[in-house]
Amino acid sequence: MIMRNRFDLQLELLNKELIEMGSVCEELIALAKKALSEDGEYLEEAKAKETEVDRLESDIEGLCMKLLLTQQPVAGDLRAVSCALKMISDMERIGDQAYDIVEITGYAKGCDTESRNYIAHMSNAAGKMVSDSVEAFVRRDAKLAESVIQSDDIVDNLFDEVKRRLICMISESKVKGEGYVDLVMIAKYYERIGDHSVNIAEAVKELAGQ
Amino acid sequence: MLKRIFKNIFRVSMAALLTAYILIAGILYHYFEIRIQEELKSEAVSIAVGVEKSGAEYLRALDGQGGESNTSALLGPEDKRITWIDEKGTVLYDSDADEREMENHLERKEIAEAKKNGEGYDVRYSKTLGERTLYYAVALKDGSILRVCDDYSTLLSIFLAMLQPTSILILFVVLLSYLMSRHMAANIVAPINAIDLNSGEMKEEYEELVPLLKRIRKQNRLIDKQMDDLKSQQAKFAALTEHMREGFLVLDKKGDILSYNTAAVELLGASKDMDYTDRNIIHFDRNRNLREIIGEALKGIRCQQTFASGERIFQIFANPIVIEDVVKDETAERTAPHADKVEEDEVVGAVIIILDDTEKEKREQLRREFTSNVSHELKTPLTSISGVAEIMMNGIVKPEDITGFARNIYEEAGRLITLIDDIIFLSRLDEGSAEKTIENVSIKDIANQVKERLRVPAKEKEVSIYIVGEEGFVQGVPTMLEEMLYNLCDNGIKYNEEGGRVTVFIENFYDNGVPKVSVAVEDTGIGIPLKEQERIYERFYRVDKSHSKAVGGTGLGLSIVKHIVQFHHGEIQTESMPGKGTTIRVIFPVKYSENQQTGI
Numbered sequence: 098m099i100m101r102n103r104f105d106l107q108l109e110l111l112n113k114e115l116i117e118m119g120s121v122c123e124e125l126i127a128l129a130k131k132a133l134s135e136d137g138e139y140l141e142e143a144k145a146k147e148t149e150v151d152r153l154e155s156d157i158e159g160l161c162m163k164l165l166l167t168q169q170p171v172a173g174d175l176r177a178v179s180c181a182l183k184m185i186s187d188m189e190r191i192g193d194q195a196y197d198i199v200e201i202t203g204y205a206k207g208c209d210t211e212s213r214n215y216i217a218h219m220s221n222a223a224g225k226m227v228s229d230s231v232e233a234f235v236r237r238d239a240k241l242a243e244s245v246i247q248s249d250d251i252v253d254n255l256f257d258e259v260k261r262r263l264i265c266m267i268s269e270s271k272v273k274g275e276g277y278v279d280l281v282m283i284a285k286y287y288e289r290i291g292d293h294s295v296n297i298a299e300a301v302k303e304l305a306g307q
Numbered sequence: 308m309l310k311r312i313f314k315n316i317f318r319v320s321m322a323a324l325l326t327a328y329i330l331i332a333g334i335l336y337h338y339f340e341i342r343i344q345e346e347l348k349s350e351a352v353s354i355a356v357g358v359e360k361s362g363a364e365y366l367r368a369l370d371g372q373g374g375e376s377n378t379s380a381l382l383g384p385e386d387k388r389i390t391w392i393d394e395k396g397t398v399l400y401d402s403d404a405d406e407r408e409m410e411n412h413l414e415r416k417e418i419a420e421a422k423k424n425g426e427g428y429d430v431r432y433s434k435t436l437g438e439r440t441l442y443y444a445v446a447l448k449d450g451s452i453l454r455v456c457d458d459y460s461t462l463l464s465i466f467l468a469m470l471q472p473t474s475i476l477i478l479f480v481v482l483l484s485y486l487m488s489r490h491m492a493a494n495i496v497a498p499i500n501a502i503d504l505n506s507g508e509m510k511e512e513y514e515e516l517v518p519l520l521k522r523i524r525k526q527n528r529l530i531d532k533q534m535d536d537l538k539s540q541q542a543k544f545a546a547l548t549e550h551m552r553e554g555f556l557v558l559d560k561k562g563d564i565l566s567y568n569t570a571a572v573e574l575l576g577a578s579k580d581m582d583y584t585d586r587n588i589i590h591f592d593r594n595r596n597l598r599e600i601i602g603e604a605l606k607g608i609r610c611q612q613t614f615a616s617g618e619r620i621f622q623i624f625a626n627p628i629v630i631e632d633v634v635k636d637e638t639a640e641r642t643a644p645h646a647d648k649v650e651e652d653e654v655v656g657a658v659i660i661i662l663d664d665t666e667k668e669k670r671e672q673l674r675r676e677f678t679s680n681v682s683h684e685l686k687t688p689l690t691s692i693s694g695v696a697e698i699m700m701n702g703i704v705k706p707e708d709i710t711g712f713a714r715n716i717y718e719e720a721g722r723l724i725t726l727i728d729d730i731i732f733l734s735r736l737d738e739g740s741a742e743k744t745i746e747n748v749s750i751k752d753i754a755n756q757v758k759e760r761l762r763v764p765a766k767e768k769e770v771s772i773y774i775v776g777e778e779g780f781v782q783g784v785p786t787m788l789e790e791m792l793y794n795l796c797d798n799g800i801k802y803n804e805e806g807g808r809v810t811v812f813i814e815n816f817y818d819n820g821v822p823k824v825s826v827a828v829e830d831t832g833i834g835i836p837l838k839e840q841e842r843i844y845e846r847f848y849r850v851d852k853s854h855s856k857a858v859g860g861t862g863l864g865l866s867i868v869k870h871i872v873q874f875h876h877g878e879i880q881t882e883s884m885p886g887k888g889t890t891i892r893v894i895f896p897v898k899y900s901e902n903q904q905t906g907i
Contacts, residue, residue: 109587112587113587113589116587116589116590116593117589117593119593120589120593120594120595121595123593124595231593235590235593236578236580236581238578
């Protein structure tokens with residue numbers, strides 16, 4: 098085995114923690130999907146995971162700072178650290194928004210099946226984006242990252258569609274507005290999650306383009 | 308080594324140079340001293356002759372011209388000092404100082420010596436001038452003494468005087484010895500550098516290195532052998548793990564991957580193009596359950612877990628790798644009776660085995676459904692029998708109704724018997740213990756018999772049965788084929804609309820030169836939804852989950868059909884459109900063969 102110095106070990110640790118944070122985000126997204134489709138109490142579990150994401154964020158931030166101050170990395174290593182700093186803020190937002198979705202699923206369950214199908218589509222698409230962006234990071238795969246960036250359009254289009262549909266339904270006053278407002282919020286959260294995944298994918302592209 | 312040899316050679320030559328220089332300087336110095344002495348002596352003697360002739364006058368005359376002559380670079384710039392002393396020690400003349408002020412010189416060593424032996428030497432250091440002064444005294448015939456003295460440079464000044472020419476010389480010698488020692492060192496080292504370490508051969512062998520070379524050759528052979536062993540072991544290990552269907556991972560104590568097989572990559576959906584060796588397990592799969600179980604294993608706890616990842620279900624075994632400390636073991640066993648748990652620091656890694664349980668779980672699911680179905684099918688008739696019997700027992704049935712109730716019991720019992728018959732038939736087919744007299748059978752004849760048997764139920768439902776096509780001879784077991792066709796047509800009637808049709812098409816054809824018979828039973832019934840079509844051959848499977856009695860049937864019919872077709876090495880095709888009807892086509896090879904393999 099090649100001898101690795103302290104700096105490389107710390108970079109490896111950073112890498113590992115980033116993947117771990119990504120995986121907790123994935124879990125949160127999966128939990129949000131479950132909360133949307135199944136009955137049950139998920140808020141507590143989501144809270145725990147959200148706290149874990151926050152903890153990981155501050156851990157990783159501390160690690161990055163330590164690396165920057167004590168090791169003064171240059172070139173590729175510096176890029177790795179700065180990309181990590183960018184990625185954790187995006188991951189933290191993803192975690193927050195997934196938690197927010199879990200929080201407001203209660204009302205949304207009262208909506209009609211077709212609208213909820215749209216949301217299910219969005220949740221699948223956004224979940225895949227998060228998953229793929231983390232996977233792209235693991236593999237340093239610029240191609241996969243590029244595909245994540247491309248698939249943002251799917252989520253955006255779905256959001257527009259949901260919005261239009263709900264506006265129609267509310268204006269025709271076919272339904273009670275309450276749940277549908279939450280549904281729009283959820284759609285927006287997913288749309289944001291998609292955007293954050295794109296940010297992560299861009300950071301990965303920068304990393305992989307070394 | 309080159310440097311060291313060079314340094315040593317260079318050092319030796321420098322030392323030689325320095326010694327030579329000092330020696331030469333010393334010899335030169337001595338030589339000069341002698342020369343000066345001789346010169347002083349000859350001068351003193353010549354002056355003495357003059358003094359003996361003309362006394363102090365000669366000396367004074369000498370002094371007058373002395374300024375221009377008799378100087379030499381080595382002997383100092385000044386004139387020689389000449390002193391004339393009478394026998395009592397009084398200075399009669401001195402060329403440099405006033406003789407009247409001078410003290411008695413009789414005590415001086417050279418004077419005393421001259422008085423005694425006729426001549427005397429002495430060397431004194433003049434503190435004030437920092438120079439040496441050499442004195443030579445000679446006794447004259449009249450008993451007076453003439454002394455000549457001269458300053459001359461010290462050893463240091465000779466060195467200094469020699470410095471310029473010699474330093475050039477020294478520089479030259481240093482340069483030369485530098486170049487030469489470098490060349491020599493390189494020459495010595497060259498054969499050592501040229502040793503071929505792979506073969507342990509040396510072009511011109513140094514005797515001193517022979518044992519070393521022998522050792523190298525021996526170790527090379529050993530290393531080659533060990534490498535070969537290692538490679539073959541590795542190949543064996545790789546072959547072993549690569550052909551495992553189970554995922555296999557070896558981790559070190561930090562959770563980094565040491566080794567893994569393709570099955571693990573496939574099962575956990577990792578990338579095939581990446582090399583995960585030396586990377587943390589989290590790169591391989593981000594599943595939390597996996598991480599937790601590995602964490603436990605690395606703490607030294609053997610564990611096993613089943614979890615779902617995506618659509619698949621995995622069973623994971625994680626075993627800690629423990630390096631057993633022989634000495635520690637005995638005491639450890641006494642203090643820790645729990646054999647599964649070992650000290651954390653002894654764990655050097657973990658072996659993870661991943662099994663894909665998706666299929667097993669699915670089968671488990673099917674078995675559960677089967678059990679619930681079969682118990683339901685068995686219980687329904689029994690419940691009604693016992694219910695009706697209870698009413699009759701309680702005596703609340705009018706005598707004239709008893710016949711009706713009895714028929715009810717009879718019919719339900721008949722249903723139960725049919726069901727149990729079917730189950731027995733199926734299990735016989737399963738065991739392969741069913742009747743096996745192969746005959747030439749005409750499908751058309753059988754179809755006609757079936758049509759006859761089904762006349763009553765068909766009439767009840769107003770379904771007409773048609774038989775179309777050729778004779779269709781097949782080698783097979785007639786009772787089985789009849790059972791099969793009966794079940795198919797029975798289904799065709801049961802799941803038909805009022806006034807519908809059941810048509811049996813019989814057709815001879817060749818498939819790749821093999822004569823075959825196709826029997827298709829087509830109905831105009833309710834049809835089967837597409838996603839149910841692959842499940843209808845399962846035992847007790849009902850598209851209509853309510854197990855309604857209105858249609859009847861045991862849920863075993865198609866299952867029996869499937870088994871019979873399998874027995875005859877035929878194949879089954881299902882075509883169905885919900886609401887339009889169903890066609891089930893069975894294709895048999897004309898010739899029955901014992902060992903033919905066919906899949907359905």
